[in-house]
Amino acid sequence: MYRVLFVDHAQALGGAEYSLLLLFEHLNREQFEPFLVCNPSPLAERARQLGVQVIEITMPRLRKNVLAPALLGRGAYRLAKVIREKRIDLVQSNVMRASFYAALAAWLTGVPLLWHVRDLYTPGVYVSWMARVARAAVAISRAVKEPLPATLPCYVIPNGVDLSLFRVPKTESETLRRSWGVPEDGALVGFLGRLRKWKGPEDFIRAMALVQARYPAARFVLVGGTVFANGGDYEEELKTLARGLGLGDKLFFAGYRRDVPQVLAALDLLVHCSVVPEPFGRVIIEAMAAGLPVVAYNHGGPSEIILHQETGLLVPPRDVRSLAEAVGLLLGRPEWARALGRAGRRRVEQCYEIRALTRRLEEVFVQVIEAERESR
Numbered sequence: 244m245y246r247v248l249f250v251d252h253a254q255a256l257g258g259a260e261y262s263l264l265l266l267f268e269h270l271n272r273e274q275f276e277p278f279l280v281c282n283p284s285p286l287a288e289r290a291r292q293l294g295v296q297v298i299e300i301t302m303p304r305l306r307k308n309v310l311a312p313a314l315l316g317r318g319a320y321r322l323a324k325v326i327r328e329k330r331i332d333l334v335q336s337n338v339m340r341a342s343f344y345a346a347l348a349a350w351l352t353g354v355p356l357l358w359h360v361r362d363l364y365t366p367g368v369y370v371s372w373m374a375r376v377a378r379a380a381v382a383i384s385r386a387v388k389e390p391l392p393a394t395l396p397c398y399v400i401p402n403g404v405d406l407s408l409f410r411v412p413k414t415e416s417e418t419l420r421r422s423w424g425v426p427e428d429g430a431l432v433g434f435l436g437r438l439r440k441w442k443g444p445e446d447f448i449r450a451m452a453l454v455q456a457r458y459p460a461a462r463f464v465l466v467g468g469t470v471f472a473n474g475g476d477y478e479e480e481l482k483t484l485a486r487g488l489g490l491g492d493k494l495f496f497a498g499y500r501r502d503v504p505q506v507l508a509a510l511d512l513l514v515h516c517s518v519v520p521e522p523f524g525r526v527i528i529e530a531m532a533a534g535l536p537v538v539a540y541n542h543g544g545p546s547e548i549i550l551h552q553e554t555g556l557l558v559p560p561r562d563v564r565s566l567a568e569a570v571g572l573l574l575g576r577p578e579w580a581r582a583l584g585r586a587g588r589r590r591v592e593q594c595y596e597i598r599a600l601t602r603r604l605e606e607v608f609v610q611v612i613e614a615e616r617e618s619r
């Protein structure tokens with residue numbers, strides 16, 4: 244039995260945490276015993292429900308904090324204690340802040356560290372340091388792997404989805420469409436993601452203002468909240484922008500939803516328009532699992548996931564006009580749009596199915612642990 248400790252500090256659930264929860268759910272428990280160190284959070288609760296041993300250790304923010312060295316030292320010391328007591332074979336770090344604590348604790352205990360890279364970094368002090376302390380890395384896309392030093396063994400293993408969750412009865416999606424005021428003959432175009440500037444909700448709104456001029460029956464929905472707190476009044480700002488562009492009664496702000504498969508089943512297509520390259524973009528594989536075509540900015544993870552004109556359309560980043568044209572093209576050819584959606588679902592079955600991807604991660608876990616044992 245291999246004992247693997249996962250480390251994630253997040254106070255709210257983002258893509259990194261949903262990916263980790265799916266891994267917990269599908270991990271082969273006959274071979275692996277999973278432990279999670281995290282802050283007290285919804286992640287802790289959800290992981291416990293999945294039978295993971297959770298140890299809560301506060302991992303405070305380190306950036307712009309004069310007490311950072313002391314806080315890091317204390318957190319890492321506690322983490323090291325857990326590693327020794329639970330006789331951990333491998334430490335995985337799931338997100339950036341947690342990686343500081345995990346790396347220091349792994350170094351203190353001599354247990355190998357696997358760096359799960361879920362962000363697009365520029366080469367610099369952090370990347371060089373992590374590349375030195377980690378025994379190996381898992382990158383969620385080729386884009387994420389690119390800036391990492393070639394000296395670090397790095398496996399590209401994308402995030403996955405559980406396809407069985409994306410079969411939703413038609414009555415449920417129809418109820419949602421009615422509640423959002425979508426007319427019988429109208430198409431519904433959606434944006435799904437945290438309401439943060441870099442996720443591009445403003446580009447979505449500006450593009451949809453152009454689309455509605457040509458397709459007056461179309462409706463639009465912006466799904467997502469200001470999770471990770473620091474969103475402030477951004478949603479209000481977005482509503483003002485939408486009203487100013489004449490989208491007042493056509494764009495619905497649905498807030499943060501827990502029923503993402505139902506939400507996706509209600510859409511005709513998904514738009515993904517992060518204004519800086521998205522490291523991966525779980526929402527895209529989820530939309531494809533739901534059989535939707537995806538229109539996205541052509542950079543980062545989305546460029547690898549979406550096959551242009553096969554499962555969706557890729558347009559030049561930050562080009563609102565092209566984004567609107569691509570959406571218009573699919574609204575004008577609904578048969579083609581549906582065919583792209585079906586091809587998207589097949590692509591998810593082939594490349595992003597959670598069970599197959601979990602097996603690949605497990606192989607990496609074993610490889611790193613066994614290499615460590617041999618080197619002793």
Ligand code: UDP
Nearest residue numbers: 257258259261466467499500503524525526
């Ligand atoms: N999500 C959700 N409800 C919402 C908006 C998003 O459950 O209202 C989920 C979404 O289904 C996805 C995750 O949050 O699994 C976001 O992951 P992604 O990788 O797209 O972006 P991140 O937020 O991690 O940058």
Ligand code: GLC
Nearest residue numbers: 258259361521522523524525
């Ligand atoms: C990060 C990235 C997102 C990715 C997620 C899961 O939150 O922003 O693109 O999908 O991690 O790995």
